Amino acid sequence: MNEEKGDVKNIGYISECFGCGSAAFPPEHRELVEKRLSWSEIGIGHSVAPYAYEDGYYASIDQFQYNDKEPIGVNLVFEHPQPVVGGKQWILNPDLVVALRLIKEGTNWVRPEENFVVVARESFDEKGKHRLIEIKREFLLDYLAARNLSVRLSYYRQRVENVPLLEGSEYAHLKEHQEERDGGRFNLLIRGINDVFGGTWAMFRAWRTDVDEDEDAPVMGPENDHNTGHESSKGHHGGYEGFRVEGEFWRDEWIEHQSQSMRVRGDADTNLPQFIVETDGKRMASSELDNEDIGRWLWFRSSVVTELLSNRGFTLEWYTAETGGIHSTSGYRTHFGLNSSDKITVYAYDVARLASWEQKGPRKFGQCDKW
Numbered sequence: 001m002n003e004e005k006g007d008v009k010n011i012g013y014i015s016e017c018f019g020c021g022s023a024a025f026p027p028e029h030r031e032l033v034e035k036r037l038s039w040s041e042i043g044i045g046h047s048v049a050p051y052a053y054e055d056g057y058y059a060s061i062d063q064f065q066y067n068d069k070e071p072i073g074v075n076l077v078f079e080h081p082q083p084v085v086g087g088k089q090w091i092l093n094p095d096l097v098v099a100l101r102l103i104k105e106g107t108n109w110v111r112p113e114e115n116f117v118v119v120a121r122e123s124f125d126e127k128g129k130h131r132l133i134e135i136k137r138e139f140l141l142d143y144l145a146a147r148n149l150s151v152r153l154s155y156y157r158q159r160v161e162n163v164p165l166l167e168g169s170e171y172a173h174l175k176e177h178q179e180e181r182d183g184g185r186f187n188l189l190i191r192g193i194n195d196v197f198g199g200t201w202a203m204f205r206a207w208r209t210d211v212d213e214d215e216d217a218p219v220m221g222p223e224n225d226h227n228t229g230h231e232s233s234k235g236h237h238g239g240y241e242g243f244r245v246e247g248e249f250w251r252d253e254w255i256e257h258q259s260q261s262m263r264v265r266g267d268a269d270t271n272l273p274q275f276i277v278e279t280d281g282k283r284m285a286s287s288e289l290d291n292e293d294i295g296r297w298l299w300f301r302s303s304v305v306t307e308l309l310s311n312r313g314f315t316l317e318w319y320t321a322e323t324g325g326i327h328s329t330s331g332y333r334t335h336f337g338l339n340s341s342d343k344i345t346v347y348a349y350d351v352a353r354l355a356s357w358e359q360k361g362p363r364k365f366g367q368c369d370k371w
Contacts, residue, residue, distance in 0.1 A: 184251030
């Protein structure tokens, strides 16, 4: 992402630039990645594209290659150049999309099975070019755990400002320096604008002298000192006033999974709720109720139906005047009945078999908001 104001060669120019490259790696390549790969290899210098070698080896677009024919990681975002129509597209790795069972809605990828929660989103600049693809941390960690991968992020941030004078400005007491800080590397440059953009220039032009302009299809022989001509010129440009203050920051970090993948691998959720199962308030864990032969019932306020139906994809079906079913986006149909106390009665196993996000109740829907 790059935001600019003013002319880069003039006083008053301000630029803010942020870049982030990413790729996922298995544990066996962690040491290599930490020693050899940074912003130049994962960020600005990393091209994500398929490649067919002359010897028949084919590198698919999802492969992160350290050297030719040496895949060591997985690309999570692909770049699709479109030279005929112009521009390029960014594509979220289809394996991730299908594994998490996402669908695309506008600029978002949503997961219908969890109340259509937004899992990933893309943003564009004013010209319609991709600027960023983000994914919520909870869902990314689930996918990484299933594949036993860790994501390596490499950041680059730059800020430039052109000021008329250093004296009297907020940069008056700064000096050029480099330092290790905040887990990364910082570099400060202070230079005259004329030193950056001023200087000498040279031009050289060469041409053939043995071409007959009246011939429709001239044929030229080998060039030599007698059938070529040339000229050159040089000059100086400058006169730029002011100072350029430029700060740069590089940082690399890992995103580690937590060895749990409930969505992709189907791991058991260790944070399931408890439910009241006796009139004295006794509670039982959902995992204890996940048995068709338990023979217990659960009771809920009737308002829970209204709360559920306020969510996209949930529907209500009546069987009789006092029995019905709730259809949810996870694909289950939960049967219920109304008792004399106006409570919703549900067989405990029918609740315990639901996806964990449904068991935790409507107020829990869509709360996974950490990107």
